[in-house]
Amino acid sequence: MYTGIVQAVRPLADITAYPGGKTFTIAFTDELLGALKLGASVNIEGVCLSVTGIDGDHVTFDAMNATLERTNLDRFKAGDGVNLERSAKMTDENGGHVIAGHIATTAMVEEISTAEERAFIRFRVPEEWAKYIFPRGYLAVNGCSLTVAEVHGNLFTINLIPETLRQTTFRDYQPGDLLNIEVDHQTMVLVDVIERTVTRVLPGLITKA
Known part of the structure; x- marks a missing residue:
């Protein structure tokens, strides 16, 4: 981990x-x-x-x-x-979130700015993975734990602080490049369980009504 x-x-x-x-x-x-x-x-x-x-x-x-x-x-x-x-030791401080290094999908960079006063990356994920990403939720992008700032359909924006720019490879990316995305596993499980439950229960409720 x-x-x-x-x-x-x-x-x-x-x-x-x-x-x-x-x-x-x-x-x-x-x-x-x-x-x-x-x-x-x-x-x-x-x-x-x-x-x-x-x-x-x-x-x-x-x-x-x-x-x-x-x-x-x-x-x-x-x-x-x-x-x-x-890999992290059990005694290490976790300043990010637990990630496994198992990539869910790649996302295409739509827009990127590395100006320190307004640094951000806007990227698009495949539709089937967008349901696992929420505003203020976190995900791993190229192995970096980041918080989602904005969501518009399957288009997502993350903001980058100067330290993140200094300590990572994000400066090397351009529009059209692909990013490695790992969604939060607990979020993915929760969404899937709710989705399956609604799919199974809702038809019965409609029939009874």
Whole structure:
């Protein structure tokens, strides 16, 4: 599990394609390397990936084609920076919200401003995922825990404070780019339960009436 508080933006040292996926090599800092082991989970641009190799400060991760198709990881090239967060310990302070690194969908950037006095991202999600996102609710965008500021159908706006801009990759995004979206799991379960209950009960009530 993760908190959605990005710890660092680190460069992709290399990307190697192979049948069935890609290997991503990322240059870690000494702090991020602390007690890191093979098989450990790391949140990379919102996607939970397992460590497959450690060579000095270079750490490798494999992403299968299914992951590449469901996320925006396929857009990256060597030299690009990615958001990183090591998995959280039970004793860690959680300044964001609990996220799993399991991407629900990608969202297309419609408009973005990185001017510090009015920084925001406006993006559109597929219709089937819009029902899980509410004003003032939270979601993970590229692994960053953020609050939804505005909702217009399946078009959503999040505001970005200067610290978020400094500590993440959002400055690298432009209209037309895809963002990794993880909706809050508890919200998703609640919406689905209510939806199924209404679908099952409402026809009976109408018949009785």
